[in-house]
Amino acid sequence: MTTTASRPGPGSRRDPGRRRALLEAADRVIQREGPEASMAAIAAEAGISKPILYRHFGxxxxxxxxxxxxxxxxxIKGIRDEFSRGDPIRDRTRSTIDTYLATVSKNLNLYRxxxxxxxxExxxxxxxxxxxxxxxxRELAEVMVAEGELPDRxxxxxxxxxxxxxxxxxxxxWLDHVDEVPRETVVDGLVDLVLGGLPAAASGARSADEPG
Structure with a gap:
């Protein structure tokens, strides 16, 4: 008897190239129309009906x-690549935060x-x-433990x-004030907060380990 677990999921037998093309159509509509983009508009962009669009994804x-x-x-790949570099912690923190903000602002409608x-929904x-x-x-925490920034897990x-x-x-x-506030200002503020608080957190961890 065939069980539910052994059956392929919705769209699993469909052409991955076609699936990718449908996702790209969805990207275009969302980037153009914003978070309120409709499934009907996405289907129209792809040149198919809404039921067929759903059929590809379940x-x-x-x-x-x-x-x-x-x-x-x-x-995640962009964030991981930036924070895993061998640069000093301040440089990595800055580039990681900047990468995140740059990515979401470039793809604002998709992010929202x-x-x-x-x-x-x-x-x-x-x-x-x-x-x-x-x-x-979790990845950030593991890096801080591995590098001795915060030895207490x-x-x-x-x-x-x-x-x-x-x-x-x-x-x-910042995304609501992107035309008024430079990205660099936000990055600077966040880096100062992160690196200003990290030594205190590490000191607190060491104090907790010391006998009373």
Missing amino acids: DKSGLYQALAERHTRKL FLMHRASA DTATHSAMSTMIRDVS TRAYVWGHAIVGMVQTAGDW
Whole structure:
């Protein structure tokens, strides 16, 4: 008997080139129309009907998740590449934050579509985006532990999640003021906050390990 787990998922037998072309059509519409881009507009851009669009991805949720995976993979790679370089910690922190802000501002409508509309409409997409944020936080914490910036693993994880949350929230604010506030100003402020607080966090970790 064939079980559900053994059956291929929606669209799994379809041409990957066609799937990629549909995602590119979705990208164009979202970049042009913003977070309110409709599935009908995406289907029209691709030259197909909305039911056929859904058939390729299973449903609207499947399309949202495919778009999230497509773009978060690129974003995470850029962040990872910058923070994994052998440069001094200040240079890496600066380039990593700058890479993040530059990427989301260049793809503003896609970012808002994925982080706000799709995540609000679809719990699976919200979960995927939350997982991406946690993964970046965890990687940052592991780097800080490995490099001795924060030898206490628990504090490193707290700090890693705090940094990522701070950068994301500050970035969201900046995206609403992008014509008024230079990106460099935001990067400078965030770097000062991160590197100004890191020594205190490390000192607190060492004090906690010392006998009373």
